[in-house]
Amino acid sequence: MTRNIQSLERAAAALRLLAGGERLLGLSEVASSLGLAKGTAHGILRTLQHEGLVERDEASGRYRLGAELLRLGTAHLDGHELRARALVWADDLARSGGESVQLGVPHRCGVLVVHHVPRPGDTRQVLETGTTRPLHSTALGRVLAAYDPVARGEALEGARTAFTERTPCAREDVERILDLTRARGYAADVEETWDGVASVAAPVHDRRWLPVGAVGVTGAVERVCRDGEPRPDLVAAVRDCARAISRDLGAGRF
The missing domain is CATH 1.10.10.10 (Winged helix-like DNA-binding domain superfamily/Winged helix DNA-binding domain)
Structure with missing residues (x-):
């Protein structure tokens, strides 16, 4: 035996x-x-x-x-299940917002894009499903790091890498951004990962109110932003989408 x-x-x-x-x-x-x-x-x-x-x-x-048990405890809700729950809502967000939509989950010190809805229209675009994003400079990553203690530590560790001249690399700057993200319930990235590109993202929670992913929009800075800040209507649309997916996962009423 x-x-x-x-x-x-x-x-x-x-x-x-x-x-x-x-x-x-x-x-x-x-x-x-x-x-x-x-x-x-x-x-x-x-x-x-x-x-x-x-x-x-x-x-x-x-x-x-x-905090590592947070990830182990939500391992049953893998990217494929989250993607299945988010399909309709992500499509609606792309149509209403007019920008591409990404759904991300924590993965190896970064963000794994498990679903990507291209921007509506005939413009040629690259499908980004399966790609990874940094935690400290992207809206998707900041949302995950703001709500997940393990991802927060990984974001602070990876903050040494600058992608543009606007990328925050000082630990105190990244901590301030993550605290602000959690306080207001969404994250923004304005030319901090790619020049000319801005994004907005919000957290997705499960029935235990644990953060299991993030959903966001990405597009040209002149479309996503107004006066250097993300458009309020686009922020509201992203947050509504995140709430809808969370409700489908059993998070209950907001």
């Missing part, structure tokens, strides 16, 4: 313990609850912390579940 791996069983038990509590737990509490020596419990928690599955509060020294 194949034997289970004891260290993995203990790690799983530690995660269940942290998930079941309404407060942070100290090392002694974890060790006592699991029937482990303090040294063994500390080794398990330290390893889980290194992997992002557990976080340690610096002030109290106590432990809680980590």
Whole structure:
């Protein structure tokens, strides 16, 4: 008979313990609850912390579940399912906004475009489904980084790369942009990734109100913006689209 791996069983038990509590737990509490020596419990928690599955509060020294579990917990909602839920709404946004629409999900320190609706009209365009975008400079990426703690760390790490002279690369600048994005509920990118191109994006949530993706529009800056800022009507249309997709995913009323 194949034997289970004891260290993995203990790690799983530690995660269940942290998930079941309404407060942070100290090392002694974890060790006592699991029937482990303090040294063994500390080794398990330290390893889980290194992997992002557990976080340690610096002030109290106590432990809680980590942000990486956010991604593991929503892994069932892959890009294909999200795309299927968003098809109709993305098409409507492209028609009403007159610009191309992209749907993105977090992927390997960036944004994976899982669906792309080209701009209405006869202009020649390249289908961008399957391409990746940076987190710190694109509207799609900023939305994901503003709501996902793991993506936020990745955005700050990747902020060293400048794509245009307007790309923010200083950590404090990126943090300010992400805080603003979360406060107002949408993100903008005005020639910060490509010269002459602007974009607007908003978050998509699932039934547990977890961020699972972002939807946005991209187009020439003179069409997307007015007086250097995204057009209010286009921002409203993007946010309405994100809300509609979220409702289809069970997020409930806004």
